[in-house]
Amino acid sequence: MHSARRGTVAVLLLLVASPLLSQSAKAADAHVVVVRAAKMLDVKAGKVVANPVVIIEGERIKEVGPGLAVPAGAKVIDLGGGTLMPGLIDAHTHLLQNYDFAFRDDDNNMVLTVAQMSPAERALLGAKMGREDLEAGITTVRDLGNSGINGDVALRRAINHGWVTGPRIVASTRALAAAGGQFGKLQHDAQALVEQEYVEIATVDDARRAVQRAFYDGADCIKVIVNTGPRVVSLEAMKAIVEEAHRVHKKVAAHAIGDDATRIAAEAGVDSIEHAYIVPDDVLKMMASKKIFMVPTDYPEKLYTEFVPATATTEERKETEARMKKFAQDNHDRLKRAVAAGVRIAAGSDEYYQMGKRTRGESSTLIYEAYRDSGMTPWQIIEAATVNGAELLDRQDRIGSIEAGKFADIVATSGDPSLDVTELEKVKFVMKGGEVVRNDFTQPPER
Numbered sequence: 524m525h526s527a528r529r530g531t532v533a534v535l536l537l538l539v540a541s542p543l544l545s546q547s548a549k550a551a552d553a554h555v556v557v558v559r560a561a562k563m564l565d566v567k568a569g570k571v572v573a574n575p576v577v578i579i580e581g582e583r584i585k586e587v588g589p590g591l592a593v594p595a596g597a598k599v600i601d602l603g604g605g606t607l608m609p610g611l612i613d614a615h616t617h618l619l620q621n622y623d624f625a626f627r628d629d630d631n632n633m634v635l636t637v638a639q640m641s642p643a644e645r646a647l648l649g650a651k652m653g654r655e656d657l658e659a660g661i662t663t664v665r666d667l668g669n670s671g672i673n674g675d676v677a678l679r680r681a682i683n684h685g686w687v688t689g690p691r692i693v694a695s696t697r698a699l700a701a702a703g704g705q706f707g708k709l710q711h712d713a714q715a716l717v718e719q720e721y722v723e724i725a726t727v728d729d730a731r732r733a734v735q736r737a738f739y740d741g742a743d744c745i746k747v748i749v750n751t752g753p754r755v756v757s758l759e760a761m762k763a764i765v766e767e768a769h770r771v772h773k774k775v776a777a778h779a780i781g782d783d784a785t786r787i788a789a790e791a792g793v794d795s796i797e798h799a800y801i802v803p804d805d806v807l808k809m810m811a812s813k814k815i816f817m818v819p820t821d822y823p824e825k826l827y828t829e830f831v832p833a834t835a836t837t838e839e840r841k842e843t844e845a846r847m848k849k850f851a852q853d854n855h856d857r858l859k860r861a862v863a864a865g866v867r868i869a870a871g872s873d874e875y876y877q878m879g880k881r882t883r884g885e886s887s888t889l890i891y892e893a894y895r896d897s898g899m900t901p902w903q904i905i906e907a908a909t910v911n912g913a914e915l916l917d918r919q920d921r922i923g924s925i926e927a928g929k930f931a932d933i934v935a936t937s938g939d940p941s942l943d944v945t946e947l948e949k950v951k952f953v954m955k956g957g958e959v960v961r962n963d964f965t966q967p968p969e970r
């Protein structure tokens with residue numbers, strides 16, 4: 524009786540076990556995903572690869588090449604005539620800020636945002652902005668401050684935990700700045716708002732303490748506002764910031780505009796100079812020799828008219844449009860000078876608002892057109908938005924190219940961005956870490 528029962532149990536186990544085994548084998552196979560398309564941009568080599576096959580296991584790329592055999596049981600995502608390229612990297616954004624043009628200017632928006640929104644509320648706003656970035660093909664951002672106290676770190680953690688969907692975030696926590704940060708005029712009692720948004724530094728000791736505090740708070744990099752009007756961080760303080768950050772192998776991003784501020788940033792040896800709308804040739808030379816990236820946060824000329832508030836009079840509109848047109852042209856000139864001087868460019872949008880009815884992501888991908896209008900080639904622009912961004916973010920071992928061992932952060936367009944960079948405004952497929960975020964290639968086009 525006993526042995527018979529044991530025998531029955533053994534048979535039952537066999538019956539149950541075999542489908543279980545084959546099911547788990549299937550699960551292992553389903554773990555492998557293959558993405559293929561007509562073309563792929565090999566950004567490092569600067570060439571187009573025909574019939575690429577990307578084999579992905581879990582969140583990473585296992586193998587990539589033209590015409591590779593599809594492993595048995597793998598899930599195949601065929602993007603037909605599309606072009607694959609690495610996920611876009613926006614090296615300068617502000618996900619936890621979204622200004623309203625109705626409030627006219629940055630000063631008003633800053634006060635309202637900081638006075639009325641908690642870091643928690645801003646992190647939730649950031650979740651929306653981040654999702655919109657990711658859906659537009661931006662799989663990684665460097666978020667450079669204006670996040671309240673550590674709101675950016677909270678959002679990064681939420682995305683990493685999978686609580687919300689968004690890009691990889693390299694966070695700076697609060698920006699370091701001279702008195703007042705980037706606030707406009709504030710009454711004495713209202714100046715308490717400043718510390719919600721900036722860490723004010725004056726001395727070398729302040730600077731060192733602020734850098735150490737940022738890393739304690741969870742920063743991946745440091746952001747410094749070198750100048751705001753006549754308030755300028757000293758060269759000595761800048762050197763201390765760079766030394767303190769580099770000592771622990773972290774990078775420094777410097778907001779700097781004008782001859783003096785850009786020179787202080789370059790002399791101090793920061794890793795990137797943001798904006799640099801005005802920058803002299805000798806500083807560009809220094810940036811090239813010290814391998815300091817420029818992050819030109821420019822917009823295409825055609826869009827500047829959208830900055831004019833609807834309530835503006837005809838006269839105001841004319842005046843603003845003329846000023847914006849001159850600004851765009853000056854930006855083209857300085858970017859041309861920078862590229863000619865050998866300064867490396869990393870793409871950054873400085874989006875803290877949305878243009879018209881576009882999503883945050885759709886607004887952020889408009890910078891490439893501005894770079895094109897400044898004479899950069901599509902390949903130079905794509906490099907700025909992928910491999911250069913990865914290096915500036917110190918993530919070159921993980922992101923920025925479609926290579927074995929890297930995260931499967933892949934986007935696809937129906938046209939070829941190396942021929943027309945505006946294709947980057949129309950990304951149709953987005954994968955982050957092996958997971959499909961978006962796929963508009965419903966019917967694979969004819970190959």
Ligand SMILES: [Zn+2]
Pocket residue numbers: 615616617667873
């Ligand atoms: Zn910015």
